[in-house]
Amino acid sequence: MFIFEKSPKSVAAEAYRALKTNIQYSSFDKEYKTIVITSSNPGEGKSTTAGNLALTLAEGEAKVLLVDCDMRKPSVHKNFRITNTYGISDILLQKKKVTEVAYSYNKNLSIITAGKVPPNPAEMLASKAMTAFLKEMKDHFDYIVLDTPPVQAVADAQILSTKTDGTLVVVRAGVTKKDEVKNTINTLNKINANIIGTILHAVDNTRNKYQYYYGNE
Numbered sequence: 342m343f344i345f346e347k348s349p350k351s352v353a354a355e356a357y358r359a360l361k362t363n364i365q366y367s368s369f370d371k372e373y374k375t376i377v378i379t380s381s382n383p384g385e386g387k388s389t390t391a392g393n394l395a396l397t398l399a400e401g402e403a404k405v406l407l408v409d410c411d412m413r414k415p416s417v418h419k420n421f422r423i424t425n426t427y428g429i430s431d432i433l434l435q436k437k438k439v440t441e442v443a444y445s446y447n448k449n450l451s452i453i454t455a456g457k458v459p460p461n462p463a464e465m466l467a468s469k470a471m472t473a474f475l476k477e478m479k480d481h482f483d484y485i486v487l488d489t490p491p492v493q494a495v496a497d498a499q500i501l502s503t504k505t506d507g508t509l510v511v512v513r514a515g516v517t518k519k520d521e522v523k524n525t526i527n528t529l530n531k532i533n534a535n536i537i538g539t540i541l542h543a544v545d546n547t548r549n550k551y552q553y554y555y556g557n558e
């Protein structure tokens with residue numbers, strides 16, 4: 342279960358609300374409607390962050406769509422305990438419509454799981470069908486949060502970063518190395534990704550096990 346659902350008054354939930362405020366107000370010229378969540382390596386907290394952020398953004402009036410774009414190691418369906426019979430891969434292959442696949446998790450949050458794992462996830466995410474999907478979803482949702490694989494492993498997150506408004510880089514406290522964060526930021530900068538900031542995930546201290554840091558550096 343997500344910390345944001347389990348303990349909505351916790352410091353961690355408050356940190357997610359602060360992140361939400363930053364996303365809402367950090368850009369004067371441009372709205373962050375489509376947001377990629379990625380990190381350098383596996384297991385750094387991307388999917389946890391994507392889930393909590395989607396729940397937080399959906400807390401008020403905004404309509405939010407969470408999409409599991411990690412077709413290599415899908416986990417959104419497990420974290421939300423929903424079916425993964427069909428998902429984004431089926432939509433991109435034009436086998437299913439969004440309305441047939443999207444799961445209504447609560448009043449404001451819809452979820453599209455990964456679906457069947459295709460042989461060529463990067464190609465699928467790079468497709469015109471994906472660009473068209475994101476464009477269409479922007480008409481129906483205020484925020485679209487994309488969970489993705491790690492930047493250092495495959496190109497999927499980079500590909501999506503070129504098609505979206507902003508990218509959040511998750512850094513796992515005490516685990517992700519400084520150079521790895523630098524490399525990831527460099528890789529994303531090279532393709533002109535709009536990096537919203539980094540999130541320090543899973544800070545362990547006695548007062549608060551979960552803590553997040555938001556910033557541009």
Ligand SMILES: Nc1ncnc2c1ncn2[C@@H]1O[C@H](COP(=O)(O)OP(=O)(O)OP(=O)(O)O)[C@@H](O)[C@H]1O
Pocket residue numbers: 380382383384385386387388389390411414416490491542543544550551
């Ligand atoms: N704040 C936290 N404190 C301790 N453990 C955590 C915390 N957040 C997540 N975890 C655990 O760390 C593991 C990795 O988290 P998560 O699945 O969010 O990472 P990921 O970056 O999406 O991983 P992958 O690269 O495999 O997709 C999970 O087993 C999760 O339960």
Ligand SMILES: [Mg+2]
Pocket residue numbers: 387388389411414416488489
């Ligand atoms: Mg994940």
